[in-house]
Amino acid sequence: MTKSATPKLTFVLLLVVLTTSAGRAFASGSSPTSTPPSTTTSSPSTPNGVTGTDPEPIEPDIVGLILTILQLG
Amino acid sequence: MIDRADIFIGAVAIFVGSLIAIAVYYYRRARNSTQNDWDSLLSRLMRVDRSSIAEVALDVIDESGQQRNDQGCAILEPPEIWKLLGGMEGVEALESNSRVLIDLAFYLQQRYPEALVVAEQLRLSAREIEWQVGRLRGAAETGKLAGAFPMYGQRAAAAYYLMTQRLLDLYEQGDPPRLAALQKAL
Amino acid sequence: MHLTGLDLLFWAAGLGAHLVLLCVLLIRRRFRVFPIFTTFILANVVRTLALYLVEVYGNKASYFYTYWSLAILDTVLQLSVVYEMYSLTFRPLGIWARDLRGSFVWLVAGSIVVAIGLTWLATPHARLWMQVVVIKGSFFSSACMSELFVGMIALSVKAGLPWKTHVARISQGLGVYSIIDVLIEAGHSYFGVNRNTQMYTTLSHFRMTAYLCCVAFWIVMLSKDAKGTRKLPESLRGQLILLQGNVDLQLERVRARRQS
Numbered sequence: 045m046t047k048s049a050t051p052k053l054t055f056v057l058l059l060v061v062l063t064t065s066a067g068r069a070f071a072s073g074s075s076p077t078s079t080p081p082s083t084t085t086s087s088p089s090t091p092n093g094v095t096g097t098d099p100e101p102i103e104p105d106i107v108g109l110i111l112t113i114l115q116l117g
Numbered sequence: 118m119i120d121r122a123d124i125f126i127g128a129v130a131i132f133v134g135s136l137i138a139i140a141v142y143y144y145r146r147a148r149n150s151t152q153n154d155w156d157s158l159l160s161r162l163m164r165v166d167r168s169s170i171a172e173v174a175l176d177v178i179d180e181s182g183q184q185r186n187d188q189g190c191a192i193l194e195p196p197e198i199w200k201l202l203g204g205m206e207g208v209e210a211l212e213s214n215s216r217v218l219i220d221l222a223f224y225l226q227q228r229y230p231e232a233l234v235v236a237e238q239l240r241l242s243a244r245e246i247e248w249q250v251g252r253l254r255g256a257a258e259t260g261k262l263a264g265a266f267p268m269y270g271q272r273a274a275a276a277y278y279l280m281t282q283r284l285l286d287l288y289e290q291g292d293p294p295r296l297a298a299l300q301k302a303l
Numbered sequence: 304m305h306l307t308g309l310d311l312l313f314w315a316a317g318l319g320a321h322l323v324l325l326c327v328l329l330i331r332r333r334f335r336v337f338p339i340f341t342t343f344i345l346a347n348v349v350r351t352l353a354l355y356l357v358e359v360y361g362n363k364a365s366y367f368y369t370y371w372s373l374a375i376l377d378t379v380l381q382l383s384v385v386y387e388m389y390s391l392t393f394r395p396l397g398i399w400a401r402d403l404r405g406s407f408v409w410l411v412a413g414s415i416v417v418a419i420g421l422t423w424l425a426t427p428h429a430r431l432w433m434q435v436v437v438i439k440g441s442f443f444s445s446a447c448m449s450e451l452f453v454g455m456i457a458l459s460v461k462a463g464l465p466w467k468t469h470v471a472r473i474s475q476g477l478g479v480y481s482i483i484d485v486l487i488e489a490g491h492s493y494f495g496v497n498r499n500t501q502m503y504t505t506l507s508h509f510r511m512t513a514y515l516c517c518v519a520f521w522i523v524m525l526s527k528d529a530k531g532t533r534k535l536p537e538s539l540r541g542q543l544i545l546l547q548g549n550v551d552l553q554l555e556r557v558r559a560r561r562q563s
Contacts, residue, residue, distance in 0.1 A: 094374040094377045094378065094441070095347060095377055095381065095480070095514055096317055096321075096347050096350065096351065096377070096514065097313040097314055097316060097317030097511040097514060097515065098314060098317065098350065098351055098354050098370065099306055099310045099313075099314060099354075099358075100370070100507055101363070101366055101367040101370050101371075102434070102496060102503075104364070104367055104368075104431060104433050104434070105362075105363045105364040105367060106364075108362055108363055108364035109364035109365075109367075109368060112362065112364055112365060121424065121426050122426055122493055124424060125421070125424040125425050125426065125489070125492065125493070126489060126493055128420075128421055128424055129421060129485065129486070129489040132417070132421060132446070132485070133449075133482060133485055133486060136449055136450065136453045136482055137482065139453050139456075139457055140453045140456055140457075140478070143456045143457045143460040143461075144456060144460075146460050147456070147459075147460045147466075219462075219463035220463060222463055223463040223464070223465055226395065226464070226465055227465040233395055233396065234396065237395050237396055237400075240462070240463050240464070241400070241401070241402055243463070244402045244462065244463070245402070248402075
């Protein structure tokens with residue numbers, strides 16, 4: 045592992061840990077501590093006040109986002 | 118056991134039900150207004166004692182609408198004004214008639230876009246009368262009429278008198294056969 | 304992101320409906336009267352195309368964040384459409400009707416307070432705070448939108464200001480859609496994102512169906528001409544101008560008496 049990759053990975057792991065723990069803090073009291081993987085075959089929708097009929101995404105996929113940003117960087 | 122989620126759903130149901138009820142009520146009212154014609158609107162005007170209204174109005178303004186500053190102005194006392202206006206019934210008639218005047222303005226604005234400026238002015242004037250009469254009615258209901266009347270009562274009467282005077286003039290010039298009917302109504 | 308046939312059908316139907324509506328707005332020249340509403344429809348078309356490209360060439364994360372960024376723009380445009388409808392109804396002479404200015408402040412403040420109260424009551428079950436924010440934010444904006452449209456009906460009737468035909472149709476469409484959306488958002492909040500995903504999907508499809516009906520309504524209504532207006536008889540015109548001038552003058556004097 046290169047010297048520049050180690051801090052990046054540490055940063056990624058820290059963000060993932062912070063985000064998921066913050067999610068538990070903000071979410072309602074009855075949210076489970078362990079969550080099953082999302083294996084939906086249809087696209088369940090997160091509701092929004094938006095118009096239009098575009099498919100509504102449900103999973104933020106934070107890890108994927110961070111990796112995308114790092115790749116772009 | 119009722120939890121917060123159930124309270125939320127109940128609150129949303131009340132919220133949506135209220136919105137629909139308000140929308141339906143005002144939508145029906147709007148439909149009734151659009152179906153009126155000029156004659157049916159005038160027929161809704163309640164009779165008020167025009168000479169009494171004139172006496173109240175002319176205590177503070179002259180025939181041309183100018184504010185009176187002579188020594189004989191503003192001599193009517195609130196109880197006299199109240200009696201001349203016809204008490205609460207008279208006030209309610211004024212309020213009802215100002216609503217009809219708003220509908221008249223609505224009618225004009227809807228059917229004759231060219232009359233927009235005039236209709237809007239008529240509407241604003243009628244709304245002002247409605248507001249003043251509303252304050253008067255509120256003061257009567259809370260027992261504070263003596264304090265409120267000098268401020269609202271005569272002004273409402275004066276504004277109503279002037280507006281109806283102009284409407285009568287309008288009819289006198291444009292539609293003499295209907296003038297008598299309008300005079301009776303106002 | 305895996306999409307079913309129904310998802311794709313809704314997606315394509317939405318794009319088709321927006322394109323037809325855009326054509327109606329351009330061909331019938333409604334864009335001159337409703338520039339903001341036309342922009343709103345155009346933005347929907349552009350958004351669909353952008354999301355399609357992201358779906359095909361991007362990944363799940365990029366689709367998610369692109370979708371929600373554009374959703375913020377959509378909400379801003381909806382509010383702008385509300386403003387446009389208010390402007391066309393309550394500014395008959397080019398300035399805001401002075402008897403209603405206080406009412407507007409109360410209406411907006413009251414709408415926000417009620418929407419905040421209802422949103423505070425919502426407790427959506429979700430794994431991530433981001434999902435809670437999204438669910439609650441969506442509910443809040445739907446509640447506000449529906450209050451503003453119903454408020455518009457009430458104020459215009461009370462004040463005696465008629466609606467122009469096409470203003471009424473656009474407002475009715477968005478108003479009904481907002482009220483339906485409040486119920487759907489409430490359902491999403493109640494059922495959450497952890498369990499019962501089939502309910503989610505069904506509710507979302509209901510929302511899309513309601514929206515497609517709304518767009519179809521706009522297509523039909525905006526392609527028709529507004530009711531014909533009548534020419535003011537000459538005798539009435541002169542007299543009404545005289546009436547307006549006199550009443551205005553007299554009221555100023557009556558008001559001056561109050562201040563003296």
